[in-house]
Amino acid sequence: MQKKAVSFEYLNFIVDLLADRVQTDYDYIIGVGRGGLIPATMLAYKLNKKVISFGVATYTGVVRDDAYVVYQRPDLLPKGGKYLVVDDICDSGNTFKIFKQIFDTEANKFEFASLFVRDSSAQYVDYYGISIANDAWLDFPWE
Numbered sequence: 001m002q003k004k005a006v007s008f009e010y011l012n013f014i015v016d017l018l019a020d021r022v023q024t025d026y027d028y029i030i031g032v033g034r035g036g037l038i039p040a041t042m043l044a045y046k047l048n049k050k051v052i053s054f055g056v057a058t059y060t061g062v063v064r065d066d067a068y069v070v071y072q073r074p075d076l077l078p079k080g081g082k083y084l085v086v087d088d089i090c091d092s093g094n095t096f097k098i099f100k101q102i103f104d105t106e107a108n109k110f111e112f113a114s115l116f117v118r119d120s121s122a123q124y125v126d127y128y129g130i131s132i133a134n135d136a137w138l139d140f141p142w143e
Contacts, residue, residue, distance in 0.1 A: 024082060028084075085113070090121045114127075
């Protein structure tokens with residue numbers, strides 16, 4: 001597995017790409033904790049939106065678990081809203097699938113974005129910055 005360090009400067013570049021690609025006016029940006037909170041905040045500043053957080057753990061260290069733990073829920077979402085759910089990377093799509101299982105209703109519209117998406121998981125996001133190989137491992141500055 002290739003390890004690549006990602007700098008804040010590069011992250012800012014990718015967030016700019018996402019801000020340009022996002023065409024819908026969202027009521028809120030939802031950051032997926034932990035890794036998606038910083039990119040969600042950066043994107044929210046660029047789009048002049050507020051941030052809500054959602055926490056789900058699908059990894060133990062660097063190993064993805066089949067089970068997951070939701071540790072923070074944005075249960076007070078205003079009904080009839082449009083939300084952009086943001087994560088740092090879409091590895092398998094599991095986090096976004098879990099989010100849909102918990103929150104997807106006819107009352108709210110959710111779209112999904114990640115800074116990076118693995119080639120095999122692009123179908124789970126509406127917007128992404130950069131597609132990466134399935135064997136790449138990224139080291140983010142906040143890790």
